[in-house]
Amino acid sequence: MMTEKRENWGSRFGFLMAAAGSAVGLGNIWRFPYLTGMNGGGAFIIIYLGCVALVGLCIMTAEFAVGRRSGLAAVGAYKSVSDRWSFAGALGVLSGFFIMGFYPVVGGWSLAYIAKSFTGLLAAPEAIGDAFGAFITNPVEPLVWMVIYLAINVVIVAKGIQSGIEAAGKVMMPLLYVILIAIIFRTVSLPGGGEGLKFLFTPDFSKVTGQTFLAALGQAFFSLSLGMGCMITYGSYLSKDEKLPQNALIVTTMDTSVALLAAVAIFPALFAFGVEPTAGPGLVFVVIPQVFAQMGGFGVIFSALFFLLLFIAALTSSVSLLEVVVAYLIDQQKMPRKKAVYITSAIMAVMCILASLSLGVMSGFTIFGVGFFDFFDILTDKIFLAIGGGLLAIFVGFFMKKEDLKDELTNGGTISFGAFEVWYNLTKYVIPLVIAWIAFAGITAIQQKSLMIFGLAVIAVFAIFSKKL
Ligand code: PFF
Numbered sequence: 452m453m454t455e456k457r458e459n460w461g462s463r464f465g466f467l468m469a470a471a472g473s474a475v476g477l478g479n480i481w482r483f484p485y486l487t488g489m490n491g492g493g494a495f496i497i498i499y500l501g502c503v504a505l506v507g508l509c510i511m512t513a514e515f516a517v518g519r520r521s522g523l524a525a526v527g528a529y530k531s532v533s534d535r536w537s538f539a540g541a542l543g544v545l546s547g548f549f550i551m552g553f554y555p556v557v558g559g560w561s562l563a564y565i566a567k568s569f570t571g572l573l574a575a576p577e578a579i580g581d582a583f584g585a586f587i588t589n590p591v592e593p594l595v596w597m598v599i600y601l602a603i604n605v606v607i608v609a610k611g612i613q614s615g616i617e618a619a620g621k622v623m624m625p626l627l628y629v630i631l632i633a634i635i636f637r638t639v640s641l642p643g644g645g646e647g648l649k650f651l652f653t654p655d656f657s658k659v660t661g662q663t664f665l666a667a668l669g670q671a672f673f674s675l676s677l678g679m680g681c682m683i684t685y686g687s688y689l690s691k692d693e694k695l696p697q698n699a700l701i702v703t704t705m706d707t708s709v710a711l712l713a714a715v716a717i718f719p720a721l722f723a724f725g726v727e728p729t730a731g732p733g734l735v736f737v738v739i740p741q742v743f744a745q746m747g748g749f750g751v752i753f754s755a756l757f758f759l760l761l762f763i764a765a766l767t768s769s770v771s772l773l774e775v776v777v778a779y780l781i782d783q784q785k786m787p788r789k790k791a792v793y794i795t796s797a798i799m800a801v802m803c804i805l806a807s808l809s810l811g812v813m814s815g816f817t818i819f820g821v822g823f824f825d826f827f828d829i830l831t832d833k834i835f836l837a838i839g840g841g842l843l844a845i846f847v848g849f850f851m852k853k854e855d856l857k858d859e860l861t862n863g864g865t866i867s868f869g870a871f872e873v874w875y876n877l878t879k880y881v882i883p884l885v886i887a888w889i890a891f892a893g894i895t896a897i898q899q900k901s902l903m904i905f906g907l908a909v910i911a912v913f914a915i916f917s918k919k920l
Pocket residue numbers: 473474475476477478479547673674675676677679680681682768769771772
């Protein structure tokens with residue numbers, strides 16, 4: 452069979468927009484502000500920044516190095532060093548697959564809410580909560596939006612790296628910054644908004660517990676798209692003269708800046724309208740439209756812009772998730788790109804239908820004690836990603852040759868990477884221990900014990916059959 456030539460990114464800017472696009476997603480705009488609200492504001496932000504700088508930056512550098520060294524996506528990259536380790540890559544592919552079992556559902560909601568902003572959503576602020584409940588439990592409407600959302604992903608990923616993912620990132624990421632800054636200008640100037648900024652930037656360490664550290668570290672992983680081979684895959688399309696540590700620093704900074712900007716956009720609005728910052732998961736779809744409804748004339752525009760922002764952020768992340776699976780099928784199964792995209796997304800659509808229906812008509816149907824939506828979410832978010840990240844750190848530290856890593860990170864000795872020893876020792880010794888602690892504490896705190904056992908069993912089966920993957 453003819454195999455397609457493996458593409459590279461067309462430009463450095465294009466790669467950076469695509470990688471930052473992957474990182475910036477629902478994790479930044481929806482999850483980060485709500486976690487900050489629930490964990491003491493400024494104190495959480497300081498701990499989060501520490502986690503990003505210590506763990507996130509090192510793992511991203513490592514993923515780029517592993518990907519570019521092998522020139523292959525997750526499974527192939529591990530396999531090129533040791534057959535035994537291909538299971539860690541396969542676990543990443545499975546994580547990407549499962550995250551795509553619910554991410555497009557929420558992506559579809561964001562699309563729907565762009566439209567709903569113009570069609571009367573804001574007219575009755577007191578009914579916004581009920582309207583959201585009615586929308587997500589409807590058996591048809593969210594499915595239509597999900598299919599539209601997934602179809603947009605299909606079109607982008609089917610076009611390939613340069614004219615698909617890279618082109619989309621180059622347009623959408625700058626647009627995302629523009630919209631975010633426009634919203635900040637509006638919300639920061641609201642009367643009473645200053646209180647929100649004070650909450651964000653005055654740390655209250657009395658609220659900090661061990662759980663706060665766990666939440667911060669877990670969030671750093673999810674937000675930076677680490678622990679499932681996504682940045683390995685994106686790194687595999689990088690040319691040999693790109694400076695990996697510098698690119699990792701830029702992507703990490705962009706992701707963190709969007710999380711901080713999203714918090715700066717949202718908190719003044721919450722405080723100005725007397726909404727509790729601890730409102731939790733309903734924050735984006737219920738509280739934000741309520742806030743904009745009270746804003747008068749321009750509320751509709753700001754609401755539509757906000758959901759456009761959420762849609763763009765989600766889209767550039769979900770294309771990376773789809774690409775992780777597609778790249779595996781291209782590299783390891785020698786499948787043509789388009790075929791890989793169509794097959795993969797068809798299965799994802801079925802999973803998303805189950806996930807969406809599990810919030811409504813199928814709410815009584817559970818597997819391992821949870822509905823399909825939570826099954827895909829908890830399994831990846833709480834079990835697979837942390838373990839995937841820990842495995843990567845161990846693989847890099849103990850199974851790759853130190854001189855190979857140095858060679859890759861210094862482009863064959865042509866550029867300097869002064870912090871190499873610090874990076875190497877952190878990745879090899881400190882990070883596996885930190886992640887082991889999080890994984891242990893996080894997994895044992897999960898209420899759905901049978902789901903946890905299932906997740907660990909999947910990992911064990913993968914490890915046993917690693918040579919076949
Ligand atoms: N980083 C994305 C977010 O913050 O929403 C989610 C994500 C994308 C996680 C890609 C993992 C991944 F490989």
